[in-house]
Amino acid sequence: MFKRLLLALGGTLVVLTAAARAEVDPDYSVVLLTENFPPYNMAINGKNFAQEDNIDGIAVDIVREMFKRAGVKYSLTLRFPWDRIYKLALEKPGYGVFVTARLPEREQLFKWVGPIGPDDWVMLAKGDSPISLNNLDEAKQYKAGAYKGDAIAEHLLEKGLQPLTALRDQENAKKLMAGQIDLWATGDPAGRYLAKQEGISGLKTVLRFDSAELYLALNKEMPDEIVAKLQAALDQMRAEGFVDDILNSYL
Template sequence: MFKRLLMLLGSTLMVLVGTARAEVSQSESLVLLTENFPPYNMATNGKNFAQDENINGIAVEIVREMFKRAGVGYNLTLRFPWDRIYNLALEKPGYGVFVTARLPEREALFKWVGPIGPDDWVMLAKGDSPLRLESLEQAAKYRIGAYKGDAISQYLSDKGIEHSASLRDQENARKLMAGQIDLWATGDPAGRYLAKQEGIGGLKTVLRFDSAELYLALNHETADDLVARLQAALDGMRAEGVIDEIQGRYL
């Protein structure tokens, strides 16, 4: 009787331990969201929806290795538009979004892991444009196109600079070549990479007006120790030259 009781107790403990392990595993598995933002993140088929192995890019490779080293589970989805995935990460525990600029007005909204890469903010013009600009105030006299919902568009709005906003940043490359806008406010190297994908080259930087570092933004309820493990993994990758190696394959 006593032996049977011990066996029953042992079986119960195994079930409880297994359940606890499953709960820990589940609690440390994040839902990661991204968008088409070459060369940092992009769907292998060029569409606006992809999952897991069908997504690549500089940031995607960095994030995959970082999560592997930190021992944190995840699933990855590329979706459209940016506003939607940004707000999901903002509102839903267990969610994160990358890459996004770490701006002062966003600082308290998320927990941050990074930087993953730089994003210089530039005004691009056609290669034969005579424009030479020294300030955003000068740029404001011209027709500017930007990407709806992203940090550059937000920055221009905050500065009171009128601009049109496209749902896809590469649309601005086509608008620029068609003469529908005079300037394309975008990131570097992202803008040039997107233009290249559209068969457009020779664009000229006429103003470099700001820069930002790009991060993984995690919902503010994410556990601090999990964030610290991810940051430590990323710091280790940088010290070992892994990040430079990944960037070199794309740029």
């Protein structure tokens, strides 16, 4: 009995020691995934697949600098659709996805680094639209478009709305101008940036209904030491004004 106990304790010690080595392994590399979500992350060529230097945006610039300062290796890939890369980060050790809203229902699903930037949630309408809203309940009488799988779309469903979802958020800008939807539930500044890229301007905000902070979400098995290093690097960047400088350079 005593011998079995010693063997069990010895096995536990080996596991703990291996885990500790993994946390400080200088060769540990994080697989980072992102999507086209201008102006935070985007493929330079505008396509739905890009890697490494072919990706830019506010969050990309911040994350690159953060990993550089933390001394953590990484690879970076932009893919489509969002549901797929979110699921990969959720299920695969060593993976992370950005940017995503840190919501209460997601809190225990990931380890978080951030905030990287703000994301106000708004209802946009055409500039000449007579629609005026005081709350989301009043929006139920209109056709609202949203981005499939996005936190905003999920929030609207929870509030009893039935948004018409699109696989690319910029499609909602076109639908709005074509009269296929009355309202576009999107992020600010992301929505206005996307509309501008489609040659659409003059949209007005008829409701600002929520606000979220955008984060890097890391798989739950990510070593705590790496998470701490990344957070410390980001905190230092924000204190130095680096984060604000990046934000201002895009907007």
